[in-house]
Amino acid sequence: MSYETIIIGAGLSGLAAGIRLAHFGKRVCLLERHTTIGGLNSFYRLRGRNHDVGLHAVTNYNPRGSKSGPLPRILRQLRFSWDDFGFFPQCGSKISFPGVTLRFGNDPGLLESEIATRFPGEVEGFRRMARFVEEQPWGTSFPREQTARTLLNEYLRDPLLIEMLLYPVLFYGSASPHDVELTQFLILFRSVYRDGFARPYEGVRRILSLLVKRYRQLGGELRLRAGVRHIESRDGKAVAVILDDGTRLEAGSILSSAGSVETARLCADESDPGRDRLAADRVGELTFFESIASLDVPPVDLGIPETTLFYCSRPRFQYANPAEPCHVDAGVICSPNNFAYDQPLEDNTLRLTVMANNRFWFEQPDEAAYQAQKRDWNGRIFGAALQHIPDFRSHIVDLDTFSPRTIRKYTGHLNGCVYGAPEKSWDGTTPLSNLFLCGTDQGMLGIVGAMFSGISMANRHLLGGQG
Ligand SMILES: Cc1cc2nc3c(=O)[nH]c(=O)nc-3n(C[C@H](O)[C@H](O)[C@H](O)COP(=O)(O)OP(=O)(O)OC[C@H]3O[C@@H](n4cnc5c(N)ncnc54)[C@H](O)[C@@H]3O)c2cc1C
Structure with a gap:
């Protein structure tokens, strides 16, 4: 069996990439080791109740009609309408530390006014920092040594306010302890404090059902219980995948959402006794x-x-x-x-x-x-x-x-x-010229971020820059 592209993993990034490729008539196959789709953000029914696996809130929410931000772009690229995802906005959130709380919501003005009340000497610095974040074009990347704390310390002085602001941002996306690289902080700060939170009434199952239905309508193939055991390569190129049951599927290119170290191990020689320890320092x-x-x-x-x-x-x-x-x-x-x-x-x-x-x-x-x-x-x-x-x-x-x-x-x-891994692969490339990463270890996280990652990696590497 041979495909133009094989995608490893039917989580949000893999599904979004699959739709994008299928839209352009590519012969694409999504391989998922599990019995169901969704990966880190799936859903299940237990003792008569519906549960999401991980969903707290869809971050990066923009209200209907917004032109900028990743959500409108995802809707355009996947050809969904605002109503398809059925988002309802959050009621309001709070950061609570000993003796002080800060409320925030989908209106960034609320957080600013909370800071003005609780940390009056800091509000001007916060405004300037928020302006700096806003002015950075989408996708701006900074040297790895520049981190969230570097930026926060430049604009703010109160260590408690710095901790409070960092907390939701780290909790909702940092793979590194205590801090996060500046490139990712900008994305996370916007996703939590500028854009905000929403949820479909039916939870993540609504988003996943839409994605998989659209993917199949466009002719995409999805194989569940189809774990990839090995990626075969020749002359610096991936040529095929071997599934857990030994099936061999050839591919012109591969997009993996399994993770960077996980994907590197799939590429290693299966008989290599060191395969399971490969790149252990990067996990x-x-x-x-x-x-x-x-x-x-x-x-x-x-x-x-x-x-x-x-x-x-x-x-x-x-x-x-x-x-x-x-x-x-x-x-x-x-x-x-x-x-x-x-x-x-x-x-x-x-x-x-x-x-x-x-x-x-x-x-x-x-x-x-x-x-x-x-x-x-x-x-x-x-x-x-x-x-x-x-x-x-x-x-x-x-x-x-x-x-x-x-x-x-x-x-x-x-x-x-x-x-995932603390070190992200922002361009999605790997040592094999036709094997690319998407999702968590490419650097874009969360439901919206993962879909955005799948779309942008498909556009950039597999559709010749389209979109
Ligand atoms: C507890 C928890 C809470 C969360 N809360 C939120 C939240 O509130 N809001 C939000 O926006 N995001 C949240 N997230 C994060 C969000 O779920 C993820 O960032 C996003 O789903 C990642 O998608 P992905 O496609 O990159 O990866 P994954 O979802 O990890 O998808 C990868 C897929 O690849 C499959 N796979 C791996 N290896 C192989 C292989 N060798 N062969 C075949 N298949 C393979 C896996 O089974 C998986 O299905 C949460 C996550 C968790 C776990």
Whole structure:
């Protein structure tokens, strides 16, 4: 079997790239190891309730009619209308540190006025910094040594404000501890503070269903349970993939959303005993533990109205691989109920996400020990969060949790890293001239970012710069 392009992974970046290629009549095949699509952002049904795998909020949301920003561009490039994704805006979010909170929403003016009230001496610096971010053309790239902290320290003086502003940005996209490279900070800052959050009423399943339907209508082929075991190359070019079941598929080019180190290992000789350790120093470490509580009442009735609440019980937020199994002092509380829908959601849900130590979760000796640790840490996370929200525990009617182990199992991302490797490949190229990266390790994250990445890598490398 032979294709013009094979795409590895049917997550958001792979699906978007697939649509783009199929639009231009390319013979394209999407290969997905799992039984379903969506990757890091999929959905499932458990004991009669619908859940998203990861979705807190679609970041980078622009309201109907916006001309600039990645979302309008995605809609144009994939030929969807504003109504297709059915987005509803957030109700409002908050950053809560000891003794001080900052509210923010889809109107950037709210954050500015909160800073003017809580940090009056800093508001002018914040305005100037926001202007600087705004003035950088989309896709501007800076040397790796320039980071978010470099920029924040240039414009702001109060260390608490710097921590508070960094917190949502790091939590929603940094693969590096404590900081993020400036190129990515600009994207994340806009996606969280300038554009804002939204969610389809039906969650991520609405977006994924649209994408896969469109891809198939255009003649794209999707193979599930089709893991790629090896990428075969000759004379500096990828020529074929070998699937887990031994099937060989030839390709003129390959686009991989599996991750940069993961893809490099697929290219290595299968008989090489060092293959599983290849580029080990480039694998990320940061990952999360999440508790999903189904409640018998909407969270707002319990005094939890925020769409997302970034809480930290200490003046400094430790964005790092924690020494303990979960870092319970800081996290994100969010609810799919807290968006401005035109009708209430049927299920009431609260999600609590904290940083987790991947090794601890990988090294549990057996299933019983693993489940016991999940229950124990879930209880600790809930207990610690009560410093920031009313006690909701008596309203829990069902509970699900996932750990770094779950993320690794369902996405193949090494170490269960949600944001991939710290070093991004902004141009998407690899040592093989016709093998390219898209998605998380190309550098664009989140639902909108991943789709944007798939589209731009397809345009640039596989469609001769079209679009
Ligand atoms: C807990 C959590 C919360 C999140 N919250 C949000 C949020 O609120 N808002 C937001 O915008 N984003 C959120 N994200 C991030 C967002 O989900 C990701 O950035 C985005 O989905 C990444 O898409 P991708 O296509 O780059 O990669 P992935 O989704 O990882 O897709 C890669 C796909 O490739 C497949 N694959 C890997 N190796 C192989 C192989 N060898 N052969 C075949 N298939 C393979 C995997 O199974 C996977 O399906 C969250 C993620 C998580 C995990």
